[in-house]
Amino acid sequence: MAAYVLRLRIALLIGGLRGGTEHATRVIVGLILLAGAAAAVCIGLLTMTDASTDAVLAVTVLGGSAVTLGFLLAPLIGGATDPLDPRRFGPLGLSRGRLATVLAFAAFLSIPTLTLTAVAVCASIVWRAHGAPWFAGALGVILGVATCVLAAKVSMAVTSLFLRDRRSRELSGLFVLVVLVVLVPIGVFLASLRWTTGVPTQLAEAVSTLAMTPLGAAWAYPISVAQAPPGAIVPLAIAVATLVGLSLVWAWAVRRLLTTTERPATVRERGGLGWFAVAPGTPGGAIAARSLMYWLHDRRYLVNLLIIPVAAAIIVIPLLLAGIPLALVALIPVPFAALFLGWLPHNDLAYDSTAIWMHLASGVRGFSDRLGRLVPVLLIGIPLLAVAIPVAVLFHGRWAMLPAMAGVSICLFLSALGLSSVSSVVAPYAVSRPGESPFQQPQRTGAGGVVAQALVMVGAAVVSAPVLWWSWLALQGEIEFATRALWAGVAIGVTVLIVGIAVGALVFERRGSSVMEFAETT
DSSP states (O other), X not given: OHHHHHHHHHHHHHHTTOSOHXXXXXXXXXXXXXXXXXXXXXXHHHGGGGSOHHHHHHHHHHHHHHHHHHHHHHHHHHOOOOTTOGGGGGGGTOOHHHHHHHHHHHXXXXXXXXXXXXXXXHHHHHHHHTTOOHHHHXXXXXXXXXXXXXXXXXXXXXXXXXXXXXXXXXXXXXXXXXXXXXXXXXXXXHHHSOGGGOOOHHHHHHHHHHHTSTTTHHHHHHHHHHHOGGGGHHHXXXXXXXXXXXXXXXXXXXXXXXXXXXXXXXXXXXXTXXXXXXXXXXXXXXXXXXXXXXXXXXXXXXXXXXXXXXXXXXXXXXXXXXXXXXXXXXXXXXXXXXXXXXXXXXXXXHHTGGXXXXXXXXXXXXXXXXXXXXXXXXXXXXHHHHHHHHHHHHHHTXXXXXXXXXXHHHHHHHHHHHHHHHHHHHXXXXXXXXXXXXXXXXXXXXXXXXXXXXXXXXXXXXXXXXXXXXXXXXXXXXXXXXXXXXXXXXXXXXXXXXXXXXXXXXXXXXXXXXXXXXXXXX
């Protein structure tokens, strides 16, 4: 049976290239990108043979913990389907324990697992160069890879049992955003550190904590043997206990899958709902889903997003040509982009055109309308700023400015969102209708549109003035003001956002007839 399952697994891997030229091209391109990423990681690891042992421990534990967490969460959020689902072997009447063991071993024959194994072998070479015995490195690779494989198998089993009807590509997209928000800033920070000079104290404490958890114990064990053999017993025990626990859960999952009926798939029924299948079944959730569809497919919204990089270039290029140092110029585009991101929905209601009647006729509360329309901007803005802020600080060269940079960006972004929530319902102005060219703007008889745009931007800058001032002081060397700028930025931004949503909701409910009249006459 084991040989049959292994041959079946290999056939499934080869069969992934079938399905037409377009499908095969996508698969091949994906494999090439994955191989390139794995090669880059391996090269980066092998260059650490001259780094300190603490630095190697930090990189392997942090990276290994992130990979293990990814194997655990990706099937749950992304809706991955197990190609060797135990239910497919149910009619054969096989022993449950034997089937669970064979399927677990067959799972090692997968592209992600083989890629992880290659990276882990490179890590073992680095461990060996820092004094770890060969058996400790081999055991660390086996424990780490096996933990990832079993975590993925358990997650796919749980998904098949309980979460089948919540799978969608929209949830996969949200998972990608979470990865961007969490991993990219960490990767930028780690890449900027000078590992030859040691590991920062705060980072070393985080690594020590992760090394005592199921996520990082297996990856910490080899270096722990090199540093202090008696102290390596604890991470080894945790890693083995984790593997045993996952094995027991997997055995239980196989038994449950073989003794329960598969839940009917509802992909076809929910496939056309898109974001409506993901969003909560509330008025605010429905508005958020509809707004997300507009932002992702309406050319008028997409053109507005293009304003951000263009505006950043317009600001940066003249400053560089004027001779201002790159370290200072690097801090300017991100707050400016945060301001523009918060400014984008300042006329969001006008883009609905006559479709706004659905909100008014159904009696939607103003709070649901105002909050739902901000969801797309938040989903776009938060990952973008999470990536851009550490990159900007990296070019600046002083990580002490990170709190101040984050405070300014958060304050400008949230404040502009709050003011936009009021502006879009108090002073909407005519825009191109749905289906028209986004560059074809209608003639306007007054200056209301210009005033509304200016008030949102100027207002956000005014309420952010204290944060900007404290950030300037931090930039001048009084670095203690950086933390004050961070917390003040968060407090001011959240306050303005809440007040803006509340005021906008009140105005929306009281000006329903005026809003509908505007939609009919523009």
